[in-house]
Amino acid sequence: MTTGQQKMDWARQYMPVLRSIREEFEREKPLAGVTIGMALHVEAKTAVLVETLAAGGAEVYITGCNPLSTQDDVAEALNQVKGVHCYAKRACSNEEYYAAINRVLDARPSITIDDGMDLIFEIHTRRQDVLDGVVGGCEETTTGIHRLRSMAAEGALKFPVIAVNDTPMKRHFDNVHGTGESSLSSIMVTTNCLLAGKHLVVAGYGFCGRGVARKARGLGAQVIVTEVDPRRALEAHMEGFVVMPMDEAAKVGEIFITTTGNTSILTERHFALMQSGAILSNAGHFNVEIDVKWLEEHADAIERRDGIDTYDIFGKQIHVLAEGRLVNLATPKGMGHPIEVMDLSFALQALSARYMVEHGKDLVPGVYDVPNAIDEEVAERKLAALGIAIDSLSEEQTHYMSAWNIGT
CATH class of the missing domain: 3.40.50.720 (NAD(P)-binding Rossmann-like Domain)
Structure with a gap:
């Protein structure tokens, strides 16, 4: 087992939510025939997300979203996963960085997953030749979403994008x-x-x-x-x-x-x-x-x-x-967010990607929130993995919370 595979193996054991999604994806193949282009931090937790998408039937093309965040051994290990093509390299030049972005776009993805909007930026500027084939995308981080909202406000955004960062399960756990x-x-x-x-x-x-x-x-x-x-x-x-x-x-x-x-x-x-x-x-x-x-x-x-x-x-x-x-x-020893945190964030990404495959063609260009049902589902899966049970509303309580004419 290579060092990259060891890192991925270590991460998997602390990502029960993504593991449950992968098992579901392997059975149902909701991403069969879909090409996904990704620009994310290529390290072990990201690799587990990529494996999950590939297990769902997707052909995945990925590169880095930061010249210094790629772990080369993980990038090498990803290239051993069936249906995955990784072009990321640590400490690459600016030219090498954008060349890798363009190799991802050469695959003509129908779904994009970004951390910082670099893929979407290229598609809307220098690579408009792939624009017609994109059904929709997902954006991971605050900075990218700020830019996407600016694009949408100016009418420049040409396909729907889910703002994965702007949902409670992302903000209160990943960000904080x-x-x-x-x-x-x-x-x-x-x-x-x-x-x-x-x-x-x-x-x-x-x-x-x-x-x-x-x-x-x-x-x-x-x-x-x-x-x-x-x-x-x-x-x-x-x-x-x-x-x-x-x-x-x-x-x-x-x-x-x-x-x-x-x-x-x-x-x-x-x-x-x-x-x-x-x-x-x-x-x-x-x-x-x-x-x-x-x-x-x-x-x-x-x-x-x-x-x-x-x-x-x-x-x-x-x-x-x-x-x-x-x-x-x-930094040389920077490992990124804790594994358990990224389990939640990448579960949101996986389920949002599936949602975009299923509903993207029905959405007009713009920035969309993660559907509340997906956000709640990730929380429920995490609680189940932790063995934590919570209360549920009774019919009386549900009625009370939704009625306006009960009075004091």
Whole structure:
């Protein structure tokens, strides 16, 4: 058994929800004759999703969605799975990255599964030749969905896409617990630095940011939150975090984690204010939140440890993790979200892909929520796997909750 197969075998045992779906897919073959194109982080948990789709009868073509998140041994193992074609490679150049995207599109997929919208972007710009064959897609992450909603608002989106990220089972588990735990664990294993007692700055208090902030506080960090949304800022304040502008946080922060999905969160003016030894990391999808390009143009990088580039600038040293890319996946030992969390997220992906195969031709172009029945089904399957039973409403209770004329 290769190391990639060992990783996949390890992940499978902690993914009971996806296992139950795979067993169902193997019996029913709901994806028979379907070609699925994927751009996701190619590592062990993703591989279990890919196996599940292939077990359902799909021909799957996959590449990475981040140049540094692919695990080459897992990519190699995926190519041994019947019906799977993997083109991902770690540390690929920008040209190699998009060449792999185009190899996926050369297969003319009818269903796309994206993490960051790269496939959909290519289809709508440089690869419109495959557009007519696409029934629909699924998008995994917040950043991709923001862009898809912008496309839809402008009338530019040409097929239906399910916003897998924007559903309770994704936001409250993957974004909060997955991003929170995996980002901090990756920072700790990469730097070997203590979090307890340190001033840790979290940029953005969305679901990912609040997950990072809460778990960092649990580890003893003194957490500072920066925000642009007054409601989220107030929420962070009410939950006991210090809230301030980044211009102020930059002066006291020792560890920085960006989670906004936006660009230019940490820039030249912030670097000038930081303490020597400040550690900068990004937990948003694209590597635009930290202005690494400016640092590269104004200082020579010294690799202090694997996954850490140190810049001598303004008379001090600033450390950037994973080149400003996803810290939980792009560091040398980054393993991504915990397996149990991705079991839920990839169960949503598998069931949403089946839904799109069955209903996509009836949907007009646009961004769609995950059907509530799918979201509840994933929760029910997880509870069953845990052996947890819950109550159900009686007929009287159901009637009471739906009636308007009962009175007090």
